[in-house]
Amino acid sequence: MRLHGPVRPDDRSLAGLLDLLLCWAAGEVLARVLHLPLPGPVVGLVLLLAVLGVQSSRGGGGEVRSGPVADLLLRHLALLFVPAGVGVITYLSLLREQAVPVAFGLVLPLVVGVAGTGLVVDRLLRRRA
């Protein structure tokens, strides 16, 4: 990445960021207008995937221009969940009152969900190999 000199209008990382933001905006609009059962950012993910497909089929191989900004955002994805995560403290007393159903209601579905999906995909792939 060049850090010195004038910013050129064809700056690749700027174009990559704009691709990402446009897909996000379009995803929010589509989700709302079409009443999709998915949140705007997830629809934006699908749109960006389509854009990246078109870009790389046109431009041959090589790294897509949204790569650097996406890597930066995803590197610290965990950090972005902290403000919402702290919200759990507003439910501490309810969670304590209903500790048993909450604990089992969290743990059992978690185990069944992770194990179910993981085992099915892994074993089907192994049978194929």
Next chain:
Amino acid sequence: MSTALALAGTLAAYRLALALADRLGRPALLNPVLLAVVLVGAVLLLTGTEYDDYFAAAQPLHVLLGPATVALAVPLHRQRARVRAVALPLVAGLAVGVVGAVGTAILVPRLLGAPEVLVLSLAPKSATTPVAIALAADAGGSPALTAALVILTGIGVAVAGPALLDLLGVRDPAARGFAMGVAGHGIATARALQDGEQPGAFAGLGIGLGALGTSVALPLLLLVGGG
């Protein structure tokens, strides 16, 4: 609370969480989201700060979840050949995991005598927050409580998921990442990204397909369960 203080405090807690986990050999329980949430939460409780004040001030960080979710298209694009190759097993795994997770999330708390509003708030909790909130509201649960349960589920999957998959001998990186994303949305995806681009990409795919699967399965399972 000022935005500057909320952002600096959250970033400091996150860095401290990373440093602490690093110092102690990165045990699964010291997940950076969990640790940073506990640290910030403790400071708010000790200083008598309202959560809503903190959350309003921390918005610049929170809104980045939008573009970060869109950005998951990039690892997915880089892994597109593998995604196409394993599409059918993924769909089968999605169906089993979603029906299993939503089904037990309805059944288990009901059997334990939980109030119905708690049951209906637990049911969609594997899905990503905006989807889970909408599903809870439709079903008659509490959206705000659902948001808290979604977070706890994501942290739980991030903490326990890798060990559980090890125990079951699930070694394929696509299967591991996908299971984490379907069951534990973005928080578990952040954990899967630590293991590499392939599990991270499939976890990202799991967020979207898990949300879609839960939207379809939840109303049907509530119908069957007489909810």
